[in-house]
Amino acid sequence: MGSRVVTEKPVQGFDGLWNISFGFFGIQIGFALQNANMSRIFQTLGGSLDDLSYLWVAAPLTGLLIQPIIGHYSDRTWTRFGRRRPYFFAGAVLAALALFVMPEARVLWLAAVTLWVLDASINVAMEPFRAFVGDMLRKDQHTAGYALQTMFIGVGAVVGSIFPFVLGHLGVSGDALSGVPDTVRYSFWFGGAALLLAVLWTIGNTKEYSPDQMAAFADRDEVAMQPVRALATRSFGRSLAWIAAGVAVIVAVPELALQKEVYLLGALLVAYGAASIAAIRLARGNNPDNALSAIVGDFAGMPLVMKRLALAQFFSWSALFIMWIFTTPVVAQYMYGSSDPTSAAYNAGGDWVGVLFAVYNAVAAVAALLILPRLAARIGRVKTHIACLLCGAAGFASFLVVRDPMLLILSEIGVGIAWASILAMPYAILASSLPQAKLGIYMGLFNVFIVIPQLLVATVMGSVLKAFFPTEPIWTMAFAAIVLGIAALAMLRVPETKDGVS
Structure with a gap:
């Protein structure tokens, strides 16, 4: 085999960095509108509180399935329109349509189906953006690229979250007696337009590198079929172990009186075991180059740096989901003196939580732009991430002693710094450590370690809370602080990178 001349990607200026990630701003507006308003829409259409967890399961489950598939195919897509941009x-088109249709739903089942379409579409648009940054930038620009993308995520989240509130103060009706309030309806229409226009901006102002250029940029041997060949040599033992673990979880639900949502976790374990058996059989057959074998093979053969980052990611997102689920009852009970969801004090606490969440997203946007790149250049990406995670752990721990709602703004500053780093540093490290040809699939598989914590927290944490401190939700914040500290410890095993070189 002849040697290949290795070239380097051109340095992108600020305009180039902006254009590469601007589409994420629109995507995050749509995502924030979904997160902030879907429960309200479901309840307006007759959904009960007990139904909400089942209706919301669409988000993590859709991401778990869609992102690896889109990552796999976007790695292998080369058209005159580009590699990632067709996705x-x-x-974006499908998500914008779903955002326009959602507030017009008049029955619960239609809203639920539209949520699935919306979440699937957002995942189709969102997943390739992570790989797109790695495709377009030199390794020494990965930190800046993912930091700017994180800034767009923070700003988009703030805009999407507060837009119904702003419309209400501008005189738009928030009356839900005749269906979805106008404040929510107009916000979804705005979000759909913003999402589509922002993504079109990135598509129209970027040009992806050709396959030949990407091959010239590569600085390591990248054998696409290697994980599939390794998969073909595996026995079915591990696959059967996954199935057995899933069956054990399913059996334990009624025996231990766990929440019914835990059945989903067991079903996913069984499904993965079955999928891996099918993937091994296909890898041994006449058509080894198939999507299932490639995805399972890549998951089973993840690079070491990705496995170590995945552990830190798992604990980081466990803490985040605890925050998103339990902050409102904690703030309402301990800062506003009410645990009754129908009381004025409880709802005042809920309103303040909305402000706190806007604060940490705003802090994340500023930290990503002004702090992370400079700190990473000085002490390295891994140490930067550790420091930021510890700031978040301190923020969560402060909930145990703070009783003045205003002081919680200081707590959220720590959380916002951690949030900025969680959205930027792991991806910058990954993009600099993985084969360019497989950035899409590995970024999609990395999402598994975001989804699994969500499912575990949504299911197991409720049972833990009920069993050990049913009237003291404040201890969930202590648990969040501990697991974020564990994430920081896990990062000690991740090798440092310098200018993107492991």
Whole structure:
């Protein structure tokens, strides 16, 4: 085999960095509108509180399935429109349509189906953006690229979250007696337009590198079929172990009186075991180059740095989901003196939580732009991430002693710094450590370690709370602080990178 001349990608200026990630701003507006308002829409259409967890399961489950598939195919897509950009466009169009249709739903089942379409479409548009940054930037620009993307995530989250509130103060009706309030309806329409226009901006102002250029940029041997060949040599033992673990979880639900949502976790374990058996059989057959074998093979053969980052990611997102689920009852009970969801004090606490969440997203946007790149250049990406995670752990721990709602703004500053780093540093480290040809699939598989914590927290944490401190939700914040500290410890095993070189 002849040697290949290795070239380097050109340095992107600020305009280039902006254009590469601007589409994420629109995507995050749509995502924030979904997160902040879907429960309200479901309840307006007759959904009960008990139904909400089942209706919301669409988000993590859709991401778990869609992102690895889109990552796999976007790695292998080469058209005159680009490699990742066709997926941006398709996902953005479908997500915008879903955002326009959602507030017009008049029955619960239609809203639920539209949520699935919306979440699937957002995932189709969102997943390739992570790989797109790695495709377009030199390794020494990965930190800046993912930091700017995180800034767009923070700003988009703030805009999407507060837009119904702003419309209400501008005189738009928030009356839900005749259906979805106008404040929510107009916000979804705005979000759909913003999402589509932002993604079109990125599509129209970027040009992806050709396959030949990407091959010239590569600085390591990248054998696409290697994980599939390794998979073909595996026995079915591990697959059967996954199935057995899933069956054990399913059996334990009634025996231990766990929440019914835990059945989903067991079903996912069984499904993965069955999928891996099928993937091994296909890898041994006449058509080894198939999507299932490639995805399972890549998951089973993740690079060491990705496995170590995945552990830190698992604990980081466990803490985040605890925060998103339990902050409102904690603030309402301990800062506003009410645990009754129908009381004025409880709802005042809920309103303040909305402000606190806007604060940490705003802090994340500022930290990503002004702090992370400079700190990473000085002490390295891994140490930067550790420091930021510890700031978040301190923020969560402060909930145990703070009783003045205003002082919680200081707590959220720590959380916002951690949030900025969680959205930027792991991806910058990954993009600099993985084969360019497989950035899409590995970024999609990395999402598994975001989804699994969500499912565990949504299911197991409720049982833990009920069993050990049913009337003291404040201890969930202590648990969040501990697991974020564990995430920081896990990062000690991740090798440092310098200028993107492991």
